[in-house]
Amino acid sequence: MLARLATKRLLEVRQIFRQNHQTSRSFSTALNYHLDSPDNNPNIPWEFNDANKGKVKEILSHYPSNYKQSAVIPLLDLAQQQHGGWLPVSAMDAVAKVVEVAPIRVYEVATFYSMFNRAKVGKYHLLVCGTTPCMIRGSREIEDALLKHLGVKRNEVTKDGLFSVGEMECMGCCVNAPMITVADYSTGSEGYTYNYYEDVTPKRVVEIVEMLRRGEKPPHGTQNPQRTRCGPEGGNTTLLGEPKAPPCRDLDAC
Numbered sequence: 001m002l003a004r005l006a007t008k009r010l011l012e013v014r015q016i017f018r019q020n021h022q023t024s025r026s027f028s029t030a031l032n033y034h035l036d037s038p039d040n041n042p043n044i045p046w047e048f049n050d051a052n053k054g055k056v057k058e059i060l061s062h063y064p065s066n067y068k069q070s071a072v073i074p075l076l077d078l079a080q081q082q083h084g085g086w087l088p089v090s091a092m093d094a095v096a097k098v099v100e101v102a103p104i105r106v107y108e109v110a111t112f113y114s115m116f117n118r119a120k121v122g123k124y125h126l127l128v129c130g131t132t133p134c135m136i137r138g139s140r141e142i143e144d145a146l147l148k149h150l151g152v153k154r155n156e157v158t159k160d161g162l163f164s165v166g167e168m169e170c171m172g173c174c175v176n177a178p179m180i181t182v183a184d185y186s187t188g189s190e191g192y193t194y195n196y197y198e199d200v201t202p203k204r205v206v207e208i209v210e211m212l213r214r215g216e217k218p219p220h221g222t223q224n225p226q227r228t229r230c231g232p233e234g235g236n237t238t239l240l241g242e243p244k245a246p247p248c249r250d251l252d253a254c
């Protein structure tokens with residue numbers, strides 16, 4: 001089964017690559033790795049602005065001067081905030097310069113943590129969990145419903161700049177699979193939030209999108225009215241009474 005999935009994924013990537021090549025669009029908006037494009041390449045100058053230069057100093061002051069590289073994550077976060085919610089490669093290079101490491105050391109971090117966006121995202125970046133439990137429970141159908149409803153490809157931003165759809169690995173809600181996260185940048189990239197919507201269906205994710213479009217805040221957590229948080233649908237079937245207290249150990253007898 002895994003071999004079949006890997007082959008399918010490879011074909012999908014090839015297909016995206018071909019489509020992008022034909023339309024001369026930025027590769028990096030559709031793929032998970034970086035390829036230079038007119039709006040994202042190392043020749044575009046980038047530096048922390050005056051307001052953030054003080055914050056850079058403050059962040060560095062938290063670490064010993066010979067361990068500056070420990071500041072990579074907060075500095076990338078600051079750079080992402082300054083750049084409107086995503087990290088161009090020249091911003092990563094600027095961070096590498098500040099912490100005095102080779103750029104690859106910064107790329108390693110930025111590519112590992114999916115909260116760093118390496119291409120433009122919408123005000124609401126919808127992340128579909130693609131790991132096994134969610135996939136078995138229909139995450140592909142969830143993603144298809146979102147892409148079809150919004151008329152975009154994965155990692156592409158809608159024309160109004162409101163939405164983009166990406167994929168994330170397990171977000172720890174497998175018991176409520178399938179689930180999506182909405183990275184909400186609607187109040188700016190400093191105060192963004194990650195909101196989990198669980199037990200979703202293709203119909204429900206479209207409803208969530210439309211509520212967000214209207215400026216509403218859909219309730220987080222399980223979207224199945226038959227469940228309370230991660231409890232079983234229809235209520236508990238075991239542990240129905242008060243649990244017995246554990247027997248006390250006679251410590252004097254030890």
Ligand code: FES
Pocket residue numbers: 129130131132133134135169170171172173174177178179
């Ligand atoms: S597999 Fe989707 S949350 Fe764990």
